[in-house]
Each structure stands twice: as structure tokens, then as C-alpha cells.
Amino acid sequence: MTSQVTPYDALLICSFGGPNVSDDVVPFLQNVTRGKNIPAERLEEVGQHYYGFGGRSPINEQNLALLAAIRGELASRDIDLPVIWGNRNWHPYTVDTLRDAAAFGARRILVLVTSAYASYSGSRQYREHLAAARTELGDDAPQIDILRPFFNDPGFVSANISAILESAEGLQGGLEGAHLLYVTHSIPDTMQDASAVTGPGYREQHEDVRAVIDDALFERTGVRVDSSLAYCSRSGDPRVPWLEPDVNDRIEELAAAGVTKLVIAPIGFVSDHMEVAFDLDVEALETASEHGIAAVRAGTAGTRSDFVSGIVDMVLERASRERGEEAAARTVGALGAFPDIAPPGSCRMRHNEVSGIPVLAGVED
Numbered sequence: 223m224t225s226q227v228t229p230y231d232a233l234l235i236c237s238f239g240g241p242n243v244s245d246d247v248v249p250f251l252q253n254v255t256r257g258k259n260i261p262a263e264r265l266e267e268v269g270q271h272y273y274g275f276g277g278r279s280p281i282n283e284q285n286l287a288l289l290a291a292i293r294g295e296l297a298s299r300d301i302d303l304p305v306i307w308g309n310r311n312w313h314p315y316t317v318d319t320l321r322d323a324a325a326f327g328a329r330r331i332l333v334l335v336t337s338a339y340a341s342y343s344g345s346r347q348y349r350e351h352l353a354a355a356r357t358e359l360g361d362d363a364p365q366i367d368i369l370r371p372f373f374n375d376p377g378f379v380s381a382n383i384s385a386i387l388e389s390a391e392g393l394q395g396g397l398e399g400a401h402l403l404y405v406t407h408s409i410p411d412t413m414q415d416a417s418a419v420t421g422p423g424y425r426e427q428h429e430d431v432r433a434v435i436d437d438a439l440f441e442r443t444g445v446r447v448d449s450s451l452a453y454c455s456r457s458g459d460p461r462v463p464w465l466e467p468d469v470n471d472r473i474e475e476l477a478a479a480g481v482t483k484l485v486i487a488p489i490g491f492v493s494d495h496m497e498v499a500f501d502l503d504v505e506a507l508e509t510a511s512e513h514g515i516a517a518v519r520a521g522t523a524g525t526r527s528d529f530v531s532g533i534v535d536m537v538l539e540r541a542s543r544e545r546g547e548e549a550a551a552r553t554v555g556a557l558g559a560f561p562d563i564a565p566p567g568s569c570r571m572r573h574n575e576v577s578g579i580p581v582l583a584g585v586e587d
């Protein structure tokens with residue numbers, strides 16, 4: 223029987239993972255940083271962020287909430303599709319979830335990676351991870367397809383717009399006279415360059431979302447805000463260049479230019495996980511307050527209904543394309559939909575280097 227989700231047997235939410243208790247923190251950080259050049263001092267510092275929150279990242283509960291919301295949306299549309307969850311860096315690990323799913327008879331699984339923008343960290347690294355999981359499962363491995371990067375999905379963007387409007391209610395006079403500072407995760411310049419080889423790069427994807435949201439806010443409120451894009455959570459060797467400006471430096475610059483009202487909009491993050499909870503809610507808001515700026519932090523897409531129904535729309539859209547039907551890919555902004563299958567050579571760690579690590583299609587590209 224063909225249903226709206228044929229050929230898929232399940233939807234896998236594949237996320238980063240995070241520690242649940244203090245004893246998880248060090249092994250989790252070891253998983254994340256294996257093979258990466260992260261100085262011990264940086265790891266020590268990030269470990270402290272987790273311990274400050276009782277050794278527990280908010281990300282796992284947020285993923286469970288997203289699962290529940292997607293299940294609710296599917297049920298409300300009478301769609302029968304199991305939703306399962308696996309992580310790259312902590313339990314439940316993707317390979318374990320896939321093994322279970324296969325044991326229950328799942329042969330073909332669609333994956334939503336909880337990262338909206340395409341770069342090595344948000345795209346290829348997940349594709350390598352899923353390929354490794356399939357290799358580990360051998361003949362029992364289900365076939366896997368991955369949803370395209372969804373930064374310009376109408377539901378994701380609309381959820382961010384609502385979040386910004388809601389947070390601006392916390393400022394006297396709302397958006398009028400405020401600077402809107404969009405924030406995302408910094409990445410090394412080399413990773414940025416590599417993200418721009420087969421399509422618009424990581425920075426350009428964010429700039430596109432910024433333009434769409436700025437216009438939408440003008441339409442809704444009549445206020446044309448001043449806005450800019452800044453980066454948080456840089457890591458690695460301090461001598462290696464990463465995308466700038468850092469959010470705190472940018473706030474100081476804005477203060478020097480006379481800005482007194484600020485909305486911080488973490489469009490680069492899908493939920494309020496550690497980077498948001500610490501780097502923005504603790505550090506960036508403190509920087510703003512030190513400089514006499516009244517600042518609010520907008521929410522993330524999280525489980526907002528626009529985002530959740532957008533996810534289900536993307537699932538249906540992909541399923542119908544896989545059945546050979548025409549299904550337009552809905553997007554906002556100027557860049558258009560990214561391809562369903564990431565092109566060879568896309569989103570390498572460094573643009574001039576082939577790692578040889580297999581990605582999902584099984585080719586070393």
C-alpha cells in the first residue's frame with residue numbers, strides 16, 4: 223500500500239548529542255574532539271560550561287521535545303511514520319538506533335540532521351557519521367536518505383521570525399531603534415571556503431536568511447531594523463582564523479556606535495542548547511549589560527509549530543520525489559533549494575583536501 227511517506231519506514235532525527243550527568247562530560251568531549259586540534263585549555267573551559275549546568279546539556283531534552291512535536295504533527299495529519307532518534311557524540315548513538323530500527327523491519331530511513339546550514343560540521347560530518355554507522359551494521363544496514371539543508375525552509379525561517387517578534391516585546395518600544403544581531407556558530411575560514419565550493423557557502427546561507435527576516439519584519443511591523451551577523455563559540459587553535467566578528471566584539475562595537483537596544487537572534491541554532499544557554503545567555507547578554515545596552519535573546523526554532531509542520535512538509539516532499547513524482551522544494555530567500563543529494567566535493571573540512579572518509583553514498587569525494 224502506498225502512503226504519503228512511502229518509501230520510508232521511519233524518520234531518524236540525527237543530532238549532535240550532549241552529556242546527561244557530570245560523569246558523561248569528559249567522555250562526551252573526547253568523542254567530539256577526537257582527531258581535532260582543540261587545545262586542552264579550551265576543552266577545560268567548555269567542560270566548565272557543562273559542569274555549571276550540573277553536567278547536563280539541555281540538548282537531549284530538546285531533541286525529545288522535537289520528537290514528540292513531530293509525532294504530534296504526523297498524527298494530526300493521519301500519517302503513520304515512526305520517529306526515532308540517534309546522536310553523533312552521545313547516547314543514544316545513531317548506530318544503536320539504526321540497529322533497533324532494522325530489527326523492527328525498517329529497510330529505508332529518512333534522516334533529519336538537526337543542523338540547518340551546510341558546512342562540514344553541519345552536513346558532511348553527519349554524512350560521514352551515517353556512512354560509518356551503516357558500515358558497522360553491515361548487511362543489516364537500512365538504506366538512508368538525508369533531508370536537504372533546511373536553513374531556507376519557510377517553516378524554519380517563519381519560526382525564527384515569530385521568535386524575534388516575541389522577544390522584541392521585552393524591549394521598550396519593541397524593534398524601533400533596536401539593532402538586530404543575528405548569531406551563528408563560528409567555523410574556521412577554511413571550513414567556510416570549503417562550504418562554498420559547490421553552492422552558496424555557510425556565511426552566505428546565513429546572510430540570505432538575514433535578508434529574508436529583515437524584510438519580513440519590515441512588512442509585519444513597519445520597522446526597517448539595522449542588522450548584522452556575528453559568530454559565537456569559536457574553538458580550536460587561536461592562531462587559526464575563524465569567521466568573525468565574535469558576538470561579544472560586535473556588541474562592543476555597536477555600543478561604541480551608540481546602540482542602546484539589541485535583539486540577539488541565534489538563527490544558526492535549532493534549539494537552545496549549550497552554545498545558546500552559555501555563550502549567548504550568559505556571556506553575550508553580560509557584555510551587552512556591561513555596555514549599558516538593553517538586550518534580549520530571541521528563541522530558537524525549537525518546537526515552534528511552523529518549524530515542526532515545515533519538517534513534516536519536507537518529509538512528504540522528499541518521499542514523493544523518491545516515488546518519482548514531481549514535488550516542488552519550497553524555500554524562501556534568493557538561494558533556492560539545495561539538492562537532495564549533496565554534490566561530490568561539497569562541504570569538505572578544507573576546500574583543498576580530500577579526506578578519503580566515506581560519505582553516505584559510499585564514495586570518497
Ligand SMILES: CC1=C(CCC(=O)O)c2cc3nc(cc4[nH]c(cc5[nH]c(cc1n2)c(C)c5CCC(=O)O)c(CCC(=O)O)c4C)C(CCC(=O)O)=C3C
Pocket residue numbers: 238239240241251254255258260264265268279280281336337338341343344407408409410455456457458490491492495496497
Ligand atoms: C557549525 C557548528 C554547529 C551548528 C550545527 C549543528 O548544530 O550541528 C555546532 C553545533 C554544536 N556543537 C556542540 C558542541 C561542541 N562543539 C565543539 C566544537 C566545534 N563545533 C564546531 C561547529 C559547530 N558546532 C566546530 C567547527 C568545532 C571545532 C571542532 C570541530 O571541528 O568539530 C565542541 C568541542 C569543544 C569546543 O571547542 O567548543 C563541543 C562540545 C553542540 C552540543 C551542544 C550541547 O551540548 O548542548 C552542538 C549542537
Ligand SMILES: [Fe+2]
Pocket residue numbers: 407
Ligand atoms: Fe560545535
